Amino acid sequence: MATILVVDDEKNYLWMLEELFQSEGYEVLTCERAEDALPLLAEGRVDLLLTDLRMAEMDGMALLGRVRELSPATSTIIMTAFGTVERAVEAMRLGAYDFILKPFNQADLLRTVAKALERTVLLRENLRLSQTLSHHYRFDQLIGKSSLMQEVFEKIKRVAGSKSPVLITGESGSGKELVAHAIHFNGPRSGRPFLPVNCSAMTVSLAESELFGHERGAFTGATARHLGVFEQAAGGTLFLDEVAELPVALQAKLLRVLDTQEIRRVGSEKAVPVDVRILAATHRDLKTEVHAGRFREDLFFRLNVVRIDVPPLRDRADDIPLLAEACLRNLVKEGGVRGTRFAPTAVELLVRHPWPGNVRELENVVAHAALMAKSEEIQQSDLPLELTAAKEWLAALDRLLPAKSPLDATLTAIERHLVHRALAQSNGVQAKAAEILGISRSLLQYKLKVLGEPEKPAT
Ligand SMILES: Nc1ncnc2c1ncn2[C@@H]1O[C@H](COP(=O)(O)OP(=O)(O)OP(=O)(O)O)[C@@H](O)[C@H]1O
Ligand SMILES: [Mg+2]
Incomplete structure (x- = not known):
């Protein structure tokens, strides 16, 4: 009751x-x-x-x-x-x-x-x-209820137990590194290192030593023996991020390591056996890179044994409210933000945005909004997206409005138009029109009293 x-x-x-x-x-x-x-x-x-x-x-x-x-x-x-x-x-x-x-x-x-x-x-x-964010919607640190993400979770579960290389593809900010993390930490190697290496940050001259290490005196400045990432990750997982950026000369060497399971430190002829699982990620289309001659086809086949494609956020809009919520809750826990929840209209705007920067962009927008919120409830106007969304129709409005437009009369005309349009869209059902406008029915009735009812079409 x-x-x-x-x-x-x-x-x-x-x-x-x-x-x-x-x-x-x-x-x-x-x-x-x-x-x-x-x-x-x-x-x-x-x-x-x-x-x-x-x-x-x-x-x-x-x-x-x-x-x-x-x-x-x-x-x-x-x-x-x-x-x-x-x-x-x-x-x-x-x-x-x-x-x-x-x-x-x-x-x-x-x-x-x-x-x-x-x-x-x-x-x-x-x-x-x-x-209690349902555990079905969470895998390791990954969040997602969309069927596309559920498929990703399934694939991760299937590959976590093996040693096979996995190629993880997806747009920038879509969660490739988190997928690699989940594969490692849900497999038998979880007690050993997970070592991310950014291939795009390696200079050609230093890359070989970074990957395979060097002996003392191997080159000027090599004052001590240095273990490369393959040896540092021994027994664990090496995550080769931005693998498409790996210099071609090194691609051949990497392929040999994958084939032989051994490395040679720079300045040494001795082969050292390594037990490392390779996960690789790229935001590029590796096939195109192969056709363009920038990526070795044999290495591509070697890495592409299993492929996990992380879908862009715009293809899994179901996940947006959940991700935004989770991100906001983390910020609230850390403290220092005013916004603690989203107004439904704000969530709507988040869901409609195309997210070229994917989850990373979403995280930045939520952080911005939580800081800028004027009250606990984050409104549409607290979102930076609103600016981009509004820009287009404001530009359209500019083309139509007279140069001298009095504020009150113009706003009233626009308000009346929106109210009448919503009524037309809902065939005169006030409850529906109110919903379209995001206002209550009593407020709609009040507005109609002030703005006037729509004219009945001539019969
Ligand atoms: N499904 C998800 N659930 C929760 N957080 C996510 C998810 N996907 C991505 N993120 C978060 O978004 C940010 C970007 O993710 P990540 O670094 O894994 O993306 P990426 O694909 O490796 O990006 P880039 O190509 O730019 O390296 C991180 O802060 C990550 O925690
Ligand atoms: Mg990354």
Whole structure:
């Protein structure tokens, strides 16, 4: 049974609402003062708060501010008179679910209450889910519920146990290194080193010594014996990142090591056996590199025994909310950011963005937004993406708007157009139109009163 808390300094309203809600089977708590509501909220058993806006001492707005910290899943409905609608709208910006005008129609009120309670159930469910990110959606440090990522997880599980080389391909920032990490740490070599080596950062002259090591006196400056990464990773995994950038001369030497399982340190003829698993990654298309003569075909075949292609983020939009959530939770844990959750409209914008920089770009955007957020709830306007998204249609608007456009009249015209368009899109169903606009039905009705109803098409 859902519990509704009613706060109003007018006793008549309290009595009337208590009776109405009880007859509908709700459990009802009432308070005349907002202060008395706080301990009830803190107990966490209030599903819905229905509060008057204007009250002596602590008012509805201040109470709303406390609800979020005391009982984040509770939905709040503001009761207000027509004259104070502006403040009710402000309250919704601060997180109220909806407002209802006094005096109200009982059927309207009950409908709004039922919808707000549905949202509470959803919020509770979400809170619970986000506290325990399902283990199905997580593999090692990788997160993903999309079928594409689930396939990647399956492949990782299948190859983790073997010693076969794996070629990991995917766009920049898509998670190739995390995939390599997961392969290593879920296999029998997990107790031995996982050693990432960036092939693009190796200079030709030093690369051979870096890979295979050198003996003392092998070249000027070689004052001591140095073990290369193959020997450092002994028994473990060598992750050759950006393998396409490996200088051609070294590609032949790498191939020989893969074939013979032994290395020769620079300055020595002696072969040293090595037991290392090779994982390689590249954001390039290695076949193209082979055709262009920049990558040895035999090495390509040797590395490409098993291939895992990490899909770009735009092809797995299902994962975006989950990744953004996880990233935000890490930031909150570290501290120092204001934003702690996303407004649904902000998530929508994240899901729509094409993410050329993939998960790394997403992480940067979330970090930026969490810092820039003006309240705990991260809004669309806190996202840098909004700038790029808005740029296009602002440019279109520029082409059409007269050079001298008065602010009020222009904004009203645009607002009216959007409201009427949403009504047309939803065949006049107000609840649907409100959803399209991301506002409540009461706010839509208020806007229609102010802006005017759409003209009926001539028949
Ligand atoms: N599925 C995922 N779940 C969680 N975090 C991820 C995921 N994919 C990538 N990341 C994070 O995104 C960032 C980039 O990932 P990573 O370094 O593995 O990408 P990459 O493909 O190796 O990129 P590059 O080609 O630029 O080297 C890292 O901070 C990583 O933790
Ligand atoms: Mg990488």
